[in-house]
Amino acid sequence: MEDNKIKNTKEKPQRMCNHLNKGSVVLRPIFLNVLAKALSFFLLLFFPSVVICAEKFNPEMLKSIGGVTDLQGINLDYFSEKGGQMPGYYKVDVYLNSQKVDAREVKFISSPGSPGELYGQLKPAELADYGVILNTFPDLKSAPPDENLDHPLKYYIKDATETLDLNNRRYNITVPQVGVNSRPRNAVDPKSWDNGIPAILLNYSYSGSTTKRDDGDSQSNFVNLRSGINLGAWRLRNYSTYSATSNTSSGNSDSSENQYQSINTYLQRDVQLLQGGQLTVGQTSTPADVFDSLQFTGAQLASDDQMLPDSMSQFAPTVRGIAKSNAQVTIKQNGYVIYQTNVSPGAFAITDLYPSSNGGDLEVTVTEADNSVTKFTVTTSSVPILQRENRLKYNMVLGKYRSGNDDTKTPEFIQLSNIYGLTALTTIYGGIQYADNYQAATIGLGRDLGRWGAVSFDGTQAVSKFDDNLMGRKQGQSYRAMYAKNFDQTDTNLQIAGYRYSTEGYYGFSDVQDYQRDTGNDIDNYNRSHNQRSKVQLTINQTLGDYGSVNISGSRQNYWGGDGMEKLIQLGYATSIHGVSIGLNYNYSKNPGSPNADKVIAFNMSVPFDLLLGHSGAWMTYNMNSTKNGSTTQQAGINGTLLKENNLSYAVQQGYENEGKGSSGNASLDYKGNLGESNIGYSYDNNTQQWNYGIQGGVLLHQNGITLSQPLSDTIALVKAPNVGGVDVKNNTGVKTDWRGYAVVPYVQPYRKNAIDLDTQTFGDDVDMDINSQTVTPTRGAVVLADFKTRVGQRALIQLLFSGKPVPFGATVTLVDKENDSLITGIVSDQGQVYLSGLPETGKISAKWGNGSAQQCQGDYVLNSDTPSENKMDLIKQTIAQCH
Secondary structure, eight states, X not given: OHHHHHHTSSSOGGGGGGOGGGTOOOBOHHHHHHHHHOSOSGGGGGOGGGBSSOOOOOTXXXXXXXXXXXXXXXXXXXXXXXXXXXOEEEEEEEEEXXXXXXXXXXXXXXXXXEEEEEEEOOOHHHHHHHTBOGGGOHHHHHSOTTSXXXXXXXXXXXXXXXXXXXXXXXXXXXXXXXXXXOOOTTOOOGGGOBOOOOEEEEEEEEEEEEEEETTEEEEEEEEEEEEEEEETTEEEEEEEEEEEEEEEETTSOEEEEEEEEEEEEEEEEEEOSTTOEEEEEEEXXXXXXXXXXXXXXXXXXXXXXXXXXXXXXXXXXOEEEEESSSEEEEEEXXXXXXXXXXXXXXXXXXXXXXXXXXXXXEEEEEEOTTSOEEEEEEOOOOOOOOOOTTOEEEEEEEEEEOOSXXXXXXXXXXXXXXXXXXXXXXXXXXXXXXXXXXXXEEEEEEEEOGGGOEEEEEEEEEEEEOSSTTTOEEEEEEEEEEEEEEETTTTEEEEEEEEEEEOTTOOOHHHHHHTTOOOSOHHHHHHHHSOEEEEEEEEEEEEOGGGOEEEEEEEEEEETTSOOEEEEEEEEEEEEETTEEEEEEEEEEEOTTOSSOEEEEEEEEEEEGGGTTSOOSEEEEEEEEEETTSOEEEEEEEEEEESTTSOEEEEEEEEEETTTTXXXXXXXXXXXXXXXXXXXXXXXXXXXXXXXXXEEEEEEEETTEEEEESOOOSSEEEXXXXXXXXXXXXXXXXOBOOTTSEEEEOOOOTTSOEEEEBOGGGOOTTEEXXXXXXXXXXXXXXXXXXXXXXXXXXXXXXXEEETTEEOOTTOEEEEEOSSOOSOOEEEOOGGGEEEEEEEOSEEEEEEESSSSGGGEEEEEEEOOOSOOOSSGGGGEEEEEEEEO
């Protein structure tokens, strides 16, 4: 039947290719059969793939296949060309030569003589901001810089192109490369940096444990608080911790200890000086690139690598070790406890460390279930410190030394340090430290040796003054050499190989201040009374292809005035065979003054359940660790994730230890939700039972209220989708909008473009929005707003009648809403029908199909307020509106 109708058109299908000038077209019959039965011809506008010979659409076709009887007023010129669109305002990502340069609303105009072929109205000044060199193109340079161009870009720049990809909301511009400023890859224009909104924020973390032993009970609590206030470019921050322990022995003698520490409070903002940096006033720390890191109270101006494109941001090291039982790991830096957690027996790796400074050695303490203690030091150096050519990395400090340790001197001091990329291969660096009781100067050189790696060497001359008459005035030198190399042939990464030698009279700044401090700990006191002589450190990662990888790290340090030596060796092997993960680790540590070394070896294996049962999300695990004295612990268990977003993690293990110590076990749950993260666990052995628990999250106070969240990083984004609750934020486990439509994205990168995407599959039936993706570029510490224009309302198929006849096919319909700046639009199909979403129950809509007064009208509509049924089609209301 449909085929007969086609034969009755003015031109037969076989001849239409010869009559393109008449605006005719040939459609594949299979598509035509489907389209003839459709309620709307709207889909015809968006399927150019059905065209065989030409893109022109003959309106007579609408009449011949039914539905449209009156062709008067129908104008499909805008859609006659491939990709044709209606002129108007569109929010798009702007790309120049395939590189994103902007994201904004652009007005698009139809090209003269080519309806539907759109070009964006841009100003020469805007093009210059995007990187176009105006002087290269005389016609563009002569145009008024702050006025929209009157013609398409190709009129001003030969070979320039511009296309609107509406499906991807992308506006592509190409300009000959000779007329575009070269930019580093991933460079972000500082003009697009966003200081964010005013806000008060709190990041909290609580961990606790209750332990029952045969000889008594104990309880431990640790609270970590990071609070702040944002106002414009300024950031006020405080970092505080609170710890409380209590012990009850079988003899009913109790002991308890509570300690609150304010680790630092400071005011900070970024500055556009000397290639970008951070101004910090208050309690903070110096970087650890030229001198060792120092805590101080005062003012600091230091460069920020992340403000530059393709540069490395601050890093926190991975702390590895082996626990012999259900143990507590405590990490100190510069005398402050910065991290505390409970771990299961076996090898552990702490990857979420948040150090309080840019450097400084980490003191790691592993407290076992029987209260035995293992200590070792992790070095956080990150050299060689090569810089790009002409890159200046600087640090200027005026302050007063501070420490979390008692009986430490706190002199005022000045520190200046600079690292400069002299050439593409050579970096020079140096600095000075000055205080009443200490003066030091450093000078160094770094060199890229090409295929031989990279090396740096520096020397420091120091003068130290002690109050102790036996020490008096000391002076000496310290020399340091470091090397790094990636061997491509063997895929070996030698991360850091360092050697340092100091003469007997050399002391570091903090050594002088801490010299007379007595901690009551033999190891600490040994370090205080014996200055460093030499130190060697090494880190190697070796990939073995399909057979896994090996990591080796170690350090050795000795001291003047004693035979003690500090040693640390860590070896690890990891591989995966058909989804089965296998790991083997060895840890050796020895401290000066301690007669015996601590040696532990650990083995672990993880087998996914889907290998056996086809069930993903769960693993069988086995762990074994053995100490030098022959005690061996073995554990087997199951761990995995549950719930739709895999935000509930669980683990159950049962173990046994030889030498009469018997069985042990542990179980834990961790839930990561929109309002925070919580965990609980239980462990036991022959002599001990322990519960550990914790909760962590964030609180954000902003101009629209309070929003709870998962733990916050330094820089965050606030999603605003008014009145749209329960919408998932993509790529962020457990993050979704609250009942008011707000959510916090807890991790975004400063000075980088971050995409914030909402999952449309989680929208309610009454929710709609023009765009579900936002790009934000925050400054460091900012709370940046991702504002989504939401429409909460009904979906409707409205038939518009004008003078008793349906509004012409192809007319543009818009909701008239002065209070809502989000645009609700649609295009009329046959019989004057238009589909709109996000509509209030009553309202006014306007239709336009030309520029004349008789080619536009407005009308009121009323939607039935009855509750729709479960049938999805019933969710779309139908009504008729008279247009005048």
